[in-house]
Amino acid sequence: MNQPFSLFLSRVVASLLAMVLALSAIGLFLVWAARSVDQEDIRRQGEIAGYALREIRTNLSHNQESSTFWDEAVERTAVSGNDEWIDGNLGSWMHTFFGVDEAYVLDGQDQPIYSFADNQIKPAGFFEERRDLLRPYLQALRSKLATEEAPIAGSHEQSVGVSDYLYVAGQPAVLSVKPIVSDSGRLSQSISTIHIHVAIQYLEGDVIRRVGQAHVLQDLKFVPAGALDPDAASVTLTGDTSGATVPFEWVPYQPGRRLLASLLPILALVASTLMVGTLLISSASYRRKLDRIKNNEHIRYLASHDPLTGLPNRAAYEKAADELVDQFSLHQQSDPLAFLFMDLDRFKQVNDILGHQIGDAVLVEFARRTAGILPANAPVYRVGGDEFAALIPHRTKREVEQICSEIIDSLAEPMEIEGRRAFIGVSIGVSMAPHHGTDRPELNRKADVALYHAKLAGRRRFSIFGSQMDDAIQNRAAIEADLREALRTKIGLSVVYQPKFASDGDRVLGAEALVRWQHPGRGAISPVVFIPIAEEAGLIGDLGLWVLETACREAVAWPVDHLAVNVSPIQLRDPEFVEAVSAVLSRTGFPAERLELEMTETDFADSEEVGLQNIKSLNAKGIAIAIDDFGTGSSTFERLRDISFDRIKIDRSFVKNITESEGDAEIVRAMISMAHAKGLKTTAEGVETPEQRDVLRAFGCDELQGFLMGKPMPPTELSQIFKTSAALAV
Ligand code: C2E
Ligand code: MG
Ligand code: MG
Numbered sequence: 001m002n003q004p005f006s007l008f009l010s011r012v013v014a015s016l017l018a019m020v021l022a023l024s025a026i027g028l029f030l031v032w033a034a035r036s037v038d039q040e041d042i043r044r045q046g047e048i049a050g051y052a053l054r055e056i057r058t059n060l061s062h063n064q065e066s067s068t069f070w071d072e073a074v075e076r077t078a079v080s081g082n083d084e085w086i087d088g089n090l091g092s093w094m095h096t097f098f099g100v101d102e103a104y105v106l107d108g109q110d111q112p113i114y115s116f117a118d119n120q121i122k123p124a125g126f127f128e129e130r131r132d133l134l135r136p137y138l139q140a141l142r143s144k145l146a147t148e149e150a151p152i153a154g155s156h157e158q159s160v161g162v163s164d165y166l167y168v169a170g171q172p173a174v175l176s177v178k179p180i181v182s183d184s185g186r187l188s189q190s191i192s193t194i195h196i197h198v199a200i201q202y203l204e205g206d207v208i209r210r211v212g213q214a215h216v217l218q219d220l221k222f223v224p225a226g227a228l229d230p231d232a233a234s235v236t237l238t239g240d241t242s243g244a245t246v247p248f249e250w251v252p253y254q255p256g257r258r259l260l261a262s263l264l265p266i267l268a269l270v271a272s273t274l275m276v277g278t279l280l281i282s283s284a285s286y287r288r289k290l291d292r293i294k295n296n297e298h299i300r301y302l303a304s305h306d307p308l309t310g311l312p313n314r315a316a317y318e319k320a321a322d323e324l325v326d327q328f329s330l331h332q333q334s335d336p337l338a339f340l341f342m343d344l345d346r347f348k349q350v351n352d353i354l355g356h357q358i359g360d361a362v363l364v365e366f367a368r369r370t371a372g373i374l375p376a377n378a379p380v381y382r383v384g385g386d387e388f389a390a391l392i393p394h395r396t397k398r399e400v401e402q403i404c405s406e407i408i409d410s411l412a413e414p415m416e417i418e419g420r421r422a423f424i425g426v427s428i429g430v431s432m433a434p435h436h437g438t439d440r441p442e443l444n445r446k447a448d449v450a451l452y453h454a455k456l457a458g459r460r461r462f463s464i465f466g467s468q469m470d471d472a473i474q475n476r477a478a479i480e481a482d483l484r485e486a487l488r489t490k491i492g493l494s495v496v497y498q499p500k501f502a503s504d505g506d507r508v509l510g511a512e513a514l515v516r517w518q519h520p521g522r523g524a525i526s527p528v529v530f531i532p533i534a535e536e537a538g539l540i541g542d543l544g545l546w547v548l549e550t551a552c553r554e555a556v557a558w559p560v561d562h563l564a565v566n567v568s569p570i571q572l573r574d575p576e577f578v579e580a581v582s583a584v585l586s587r588t589g590f591p592a593e594r595l596e597l598e599m600t601e602t603d604f605a606d607s608e609e610v611g612l613q614n615i616k617s618l619n620a621k622g623i624a625i626a627i628d629d630f631g632t633g634s635s636t637f638e639r640l641r642d643i644s645f646d647r648i649k650i651d652r653s654f655v656k657n658i659t660e661s662e663g664d665a666e667i668v669r670a671m672i673s674m675a676h677a678k679g680l681k682t683t684a685e686g687v688e689t690p691e692q693r694d695v696l697r698a699f700g701c702d703e704l705q706g707f708l709m710g711k712p713m714p715p716t717e718l719s720q721i722f723k724t725s726a727a728l729a730v
Helices: 003-068 071-078 083-090 092-098 124-146 206-214 255-304 314-331 347-354 356-373 397-409 440-456 467-489 527-536 540-555 577-588 601-620 652-657 662-677 690-699 715-729
Strands: 102-106 112-117 120-122 162-168 171-179 196-202 218-222 233-238 245-251 337-345 380-382 387-393 415-417 420-422 425-433 462-464 493-502 508-519 523-525 562-566 595-600 624-630 647-650 681-684
Touching (some): 003 162, 003 196, 003 206, 003 233, 003 245, 071 083, 083 102, 083 112, 112 124, 124 162, 206 218, 255 314, 314 337, 314 380, 314 387, 337 347, 337 356, 337 397, 347 420, 356 380, 356 387, 356 420, 397 425, 397 462, 440 467, 440 527, 467 508, 467 527, 527 540, 540 577, 577 601, 647 662, 652 662
Parallel strands (some): 425 462, 647 681
Antiparallel strands (some): 102 196, 218 245, 337 387, 337 425, 380 387, 415 420, 493 508, 508 523
16 A cells, blocks of 8 residues: 555544544434433323323212212102203213213112213113123122222222223223212112212323323324334323223424434534544644655655756665675676766866856756666666766676767767757776676775776776776876976976978978976876876976977077967866966067967867857967867867867878778868868878878878978977978078
């Protein structure tokens, strides 16, 4: 399960669930409380209903006595001919006033003398239909009379009686049987003369409705047994003698439920507020936690990544290197593992000249191009400002070399960034396990040494570590120290001059100053070796100016058109360079128009603002510019279009093959004709054979330089050449 989702579950869903549970518990409690209140109330309603229904029975007996406990009733019923009176007091009247449904008057032998039923006077014999039903009650009353039982104490009844619940013709009813007796006690009656009054009241219709209304028992009614509504409240009356059960039901009043119903909207509002609140609080907490997690992830990402390029950083590189080396030794693989260190050439200048923004973009673009070349399982790491690294497993030395070449070539095209063109190169150092070591520090160090070597060898190249490199580095450190010393004392340093001839004859047109160093212990060291060391060590400025001053002083009186002096790109980028050159010219009295400064084309490409400005200033002073080693770099005339210069010096490598390779000959011819088309002069370097000279002459090359005509030589020797040249010219 992904982290945000499980976090969402634990924060938001869990909180909501907890809230739902809490609310449900409260809800259940409220329902339970309401139920309990309702049950209690229904129980109470049952008591009231029972009491009220039983009251019908006591009332009936009590009401009956208003006519049966009366001297006049005894006298009127004892003789015949009082039918009207009997009906008015013991029949219809009771029906009208007390709601009695059936009334009967029986004589001392329980023979009917009066019957009232169905809202009318019936023939007295109608009683026979009830006799069987009533027999036990009549007997009970007679026996109470026989034993002269007293009326029930506390019942407010004046005479004994029998009453019960029972079904009369299928209808529930209350029955009361009373003797018609003297209220004054003046009339003496024997049991066989005591008349009996029977009153029956149906427990249906108005009488029950009234009880319901009086006691707020909604829809109180009799229900036949077995037909009770399960939702209704009920109470059952039971006949003492008949054993009849008479159930009543009503719609119960439920205060708890009502309260709950009236509170429901408020409760719902409170519940939904709590739910929304919980949702808001828990999702805020979820978001906070998520932010924290993301921050932590971001911090972890930053710890292992470079924010600018998005590449894994040095820490990530070291971790990956350790892991790969571990795997490597674990499997005892002979399959190689390559460590690549890549360093951008002259990145600092790109930054200084084009600005940091473009510098950053260059880094990003380099990372993009390189990632496209490296195998998918070998990411690019940014291990320093302009330093990158890669770890390539399972590739042969040849394959690694191929990859390195591709990376270097991928930078041949300039990067177009915000309308500016940035030329950048890369140098690569490689070490390979197991050949060069099997632990990270050793492989790192050797890749670094190889990188250093690649840089020294002229940049834009790669080198694979070799044991000689370690020695070379130590050697180099020693040479640097000695060069510094030589520059201080000038002991061992000298300048030689190589004459340059017009191609159409033996006339000397100029001379190129070339520095020489006679090392006290090592003998002569080539400028190819010590010039890059001087550049690296920051000594080239002083060295170059010393050569310039020496050459200007020595050549000031020479009969040549121009003196050529080599300039390092590092000198060219020095904003004070032009001033220093001017100072040399004025000190030595050498005319600016006769000075030609040689720079390699790659230097031009890299030089940008300050260099261009310097070249403009030099031009303005009349100093000529020659492009040295023309054709070796990746640049062309097109690339040099922004620079104004005077001469190209076709590199020795082309001249060397000019007589053997038609292709090279064609290239040289094209270079010369293009240069001429642009108004530039041409010099061919390294002419060693008469054949080369003849071809170059045929191509129209203006000037030739090489061992064929003259090696670099001390000024004294050069004087000889001048003499010969002058003699030839005469
Ligand atoms: P470069 O400026 O191209 O100088 C020409 C190099 O070619 C010189 O090597 C020269 O001796 C050599 N050369 C001339 N003709 C022939 C030939 O026919 N055959 C062969 N095989 N070589 C020939 P050198 O003097 O060893 O200088 C090497 C490089 O060192 C120079 O190349 C130049 O780039 C640099 N350099 C020499 N002196 C200075 C200096 O004072 N300042 C700077 N910045 N660089 C210098
Ligand atoms: Mg040169
Ligand atoms: Mg050259």
